[in-house]
Amino acid sequence: MSARDEIFASLRRSLHVSGAEGPRRAAAESRLRENPRGVVPQRGNLPRAERIALFKRMAESAFASVSIVENARAVPAEAARWLRDNNLPATLRRGADERLADMPWRETAVAVSEGASDGHDLNGVSHAFGAVAESGTLVMTSGADNPTTLNFLPDNHIVVLSADDLAGDYESIFDWLRARYGKGMMPRALNWITGPSRSADIAQTMLLGAHGPRKLHIVIVDEGTGLL
Amino acid sequence: MSVHANPTSPHFKDNAHKALGDPQLQQAMGKLRIGFTAARAASAARLPEFEALRDSARDIKNHTLANLDLYLEAYEKKVVEAGGHVHYARDAAEARKIILDICKEKGAKTVAKGKSMISEEIALNEALDAAGVRPIETDLGEYIIQLRGEIPSHIIGPAVHLTKDQIEAEFRKAHTHLDKDRNLEEPTSLLAEARGVLREKFLSADIGLTGANFLIAETGSSVIVTNEGNGDLSQTLAKTHIVIASLEKIVPTLEDASQLLRVLARSATGQELSVYTTFSTGPRRDGDPDGPQDYHVVLLDNGRTSMIGTEFQEMLRCIRCGACMNHCPVYHAVGGHAYGWVYPGPMGAVLTPSLIGVEKGGLLPNASTFCGRCEAVCPMRIPLPKMMRHWREREFERHLTPSVQRAGLGAWAFFARRPALYRLATRIGMGALGFMGRNKGRFSKLPFASGWTQMRDFPAPEGETFQAQWKRERGGR
Numbered sequence: 169m170s171a172r173d174e175i176f177a178s179l180r181r182s183l184h185v186s187g188a189e190g191p192r193r194a195a196a197e198s199r200l201r202e203n204p205r206g207v208v209p210q211r212g213n214l215p216r217a218e219r220i221a222l223f224k225r226m227a228e229s230a231f232a233s234v235s236i237v238e239n240a241r242a243v244p245a246e247a248a249r250w251l252r253d254n255n256l257p258a259t260l261r262r263g264a265d266e267r268l269a270d271m272p273w274r275e276t277a278v279a280v281s282e283g284a285s286d287g288h289d290l291n292g293v294s295h296a297f298g299a300v301a302e303s304g305t306l307v308m309t310s311g312a313d314n315p316t317t318l319n320f321l322p323d324n325h326i327v328v329l330s331a332d333d334l335a336g337d338y339e340s341i342f343d344w345l346r347a348r349y350g351k352g353m354m355p356r357a358l359n360w361i362t363g364p365s366r367s368a369d370i371a372q373t374m375l376l377g378a379h380g381p382r383k384l385h386i387v388i389v390d391e392g393t394g395l396l
Numbered sequence: 397m398s399v400h401a402n403p404t405s406p407h408f409k410d411n412a413h414k415a416l417g418d419p420q421l422q423q424a425m426g427k428l429r430i431g432f433t434a435a436r437a438a439s440a441a442r443l444p445e446f447e448a449l450r451d452s453a454r455d456i457k458n459h460t461l462a463n464l465d466l467y468l469e470a471y472e473k474k475v476v477e478a479g480g481h482v483h484y485a486r487d488a489a490e491a492r493k494i495i496l497d498i499c500k501e502k503g504a505k506t507v508a509k510g511k512s513m514i515s516e517e518i519a520l521n522e523a524l525d526a527a528g529v530r531p532i533e534t535d536l537g538e539y540i541i542q543l544r545g546e547i548p549s550h551i552i553g554p555a556v557h558l559t560k561d562q563i564e565a566e567f568r569k570a571h572t573h574l575d576k577d578r579n580l581e582e583p584t585s586l587l588a589e590a591r592g593v594l595r596e597k598f599l600s601a602d603i604g605l606t607g608a609n610f611l612i613a614e615t616g617s618s619v620i621v622t623n624e625g626n627g628d629l630s631q632t633l634a635k636t637h638i639v640i641a642s643l644e645k646i647v648p649t650l651e652d653a654s655q656l657l658r659v660l661a662r663s664a665t666g667q668e669l670s671v672y673t674t675f676s677t678g679p680r681r682d683g684d685p686d687g688p689q690d691y692h693v694v695l696l697d698n699g700r701t702s703m704i705g706t707e708f709q710e711m712l713r714c715i716r717c718g719a720c721m722n723h724c725p726v727y728h729a730v731g732g733h734a735y736g737w738v739y740p741g742p743m744g745a746v747l748t749p750s751l752i753g754v755e756k757g758g759l760l761p762n763a764s765t766f767c768g769r770c771e772a773v774c775p776m777r778i779p780l781p782k783m784m785r786h787w788r789e790r791e792f793e794r795h796l797t798p799s800v801q802r803a804g805l806g807a808w809a810f811f812a813r814r815p816a817l818y819r820l821a822t823r824i825g826m827g828a829l830g831f832m833g834r835n836k837g838r839f840s841k842l843p844f845a846s847g848w849t850q851m852r853d854f855p856a857p858e859g860e861t862f863q864a865q866w867k868r869e870r871g872g873r
Contacts, residue, residue: 230671365623
């Protein structure tokens with residue numbers, strides 16, 4: 169008997185089932201099909217402007233910094249300012265995302281290179297799939313547009329987020345993922361990021377910059393809401 | 397021989413004695429007592445739905461366990477559809493062999509490891525070393541204890557028992573290629589040094605191995621939760637990603653995973669969410685510039701399917717947050733290593749006898765004051781004290797309890813079943829003790845109670861039993 173068969177046999181013996189029971193199968197299949205929502209905290213259930221404010225507050229409490237700009241064309245200047253203010257070299261690495269490619273990087277002094285990171289890039293910029301106000305969490309999807317290595321290898325990470333893609337809760341993000349990739353389908357890697365990397369493994373003292381980015385800067389593009 | 401193959405759990409009493417006399421350990425544990433508990437309480441208080449989420453999390457796991465065969469089938473199907481491989485391991489030896497075979501097939505020299513308690517449970521590092529494959533622990537705490545040749549003393553803070561100075565000494569000993577006069581005074585300089593040393597290893601590792609906090613049946617995804625990003629570097633940079641997980645990590649849907657994620661970090665560190673929550677589904681896709689080319693999942697049973705249907709089934713709800721040990725007065729006093737095997741604290745006291753046998757792990761469920769704080773903070777509402785009591789019963793039934801203790805329990809039971817005799821005996825006892833201690837009000841020595849009086853005085857009773865007082869008070873009304 170194979171290990172697989174023996175494990176299933178042991179499991180079904182303990183559960184007193186054969187695995188062929190119709191109602192059990194129907195219940196499991198329906199849960200997988202309908203993906204019912206559980207308890208969704210009301211914290212993120214807010215009108216747009218307040219949702220953005222909550223996201224900013226939560227991300228900052230996780231030690232990210234957050235700026236809001238009026239349109240996508242303003243992103244390069246904001247990225248250049250942040251690099252300058254943090255005494256970082258004016259270099260950035262990005263993926264093939266068209267939203268990033270269309271930004272006027274040449275109007276700044278920032279030298280932008282393209283592709284995944286091999287571990288030698290000091291600064292990276294990515295575009296988020298979305299974000300969650302409830303916990304100040306960015307949602308990143310893998311692929312050529314925004315390579316996963318850029319989320320982890322550069323010392324400093326700038327992430328651009330469109331305010332339209334900011335959800336109140338994780339469950340809304342799941343709906344958007346299903347709309348993009350299909351029910352039951354996922355990108356290879358889905359990275360939720362809440363602040364820069366940290367560790368408390370040395371004498372229970374929280375320190376930033378363990379293995380991932382030491383600094384995380386979020387630029388929210390918020391067009392036409394009159395917030396500014 | 398290592399603690400994996402030869403647990404020191406049967407020597408819990410000696411271990412605990414040594415731990416109580418270890419000043420560095422006591423210094424480290426003093427900090428933990430305050431930090432984790434305050435952080436959890438604050439984060440639970442910030443979320444009005446926290447208690448409802450605990451109920452929801454418990455119900456999801458109960459439902460999943462009751463239908464685990466079906467969700468396992470669904471999960472397996474999705475992993476294969478995404479181009480991954482699923483392996484089943486009945487026990488630790490089988491799991492080690494599967495992983496070693498993959499290493500051999502890939503010609504691997506090094507394995508970068510994210511933090512995994514299952515890898516500890518199956519003693520993977522020793523097996524890799526023996527086969528000439530170098531395991532590199534990349535979680536900072538795991539890296540530190542790997543340098544020291546220790547096992548984790550806490551399931552989420554493996555090096556929580558060490559002081560900063562001990563870690564500095566270890567780094568100076570291990571990182572001999574660095575300037576020996578370098579300044580490592582600040583914890584940040586230790587962190588920077590580990591980051592530099594491990595970065596090279598991430599980039600050159602042949603295989604990335606991680607555990608899984610959850611496996612999602614709906615999508616075939618494995619989920620890891622970290623604060624450092626080490627698990628992500630391990631699994632993203634290597635050509636092959638191996639996930640090692642026990643089979644009860646399955647949850648049905650993404651929505652179910654988010655219910656559990658909402659209680660996990662809050663219960664563990666008091667964070668709203670850990671820094672990195674990563675859902676991995678299969679290997680690199682067409683057009684992907686990064687990510688592993690092969691994706692393997694090793695599902696471990698190791699006795700878990702036999703726990704289902706027993707009084708220990710509820711233990712399989714555990715999501716390994718560590719809240720039970722963070723709130724345990726026994727754990728606070730002796731630390732994790734005293735428990736003698738992979739899982740310490742209250743969750744370890746229940747799980748260890750299940751996994752290595754009550755003969756070896758039977759002392760652990762006795763290392764409890766039954767104060768109930770572990771159950772009060774467990775996000776999955778696991779009745780840990782009740783299960784420790786079940787183990788004590790089993791231990792007693794199997795005559796594993798020491799004879800003095802058995803005799804004591806027998807004598808107590810004799811009187812407890814005879815209320816009149818019990819009242820008489822206690823009245824005489826309390827009267828005598830009250831009379832003897834009437835001057836000082838305390839005893840510095842008592843027969844059969846040296847374990848107590850060695851460290852502190854025993855207060856003298858008032859001379860009258862509670863029942864007698866109760867009768868008098870009530871009778872007077």
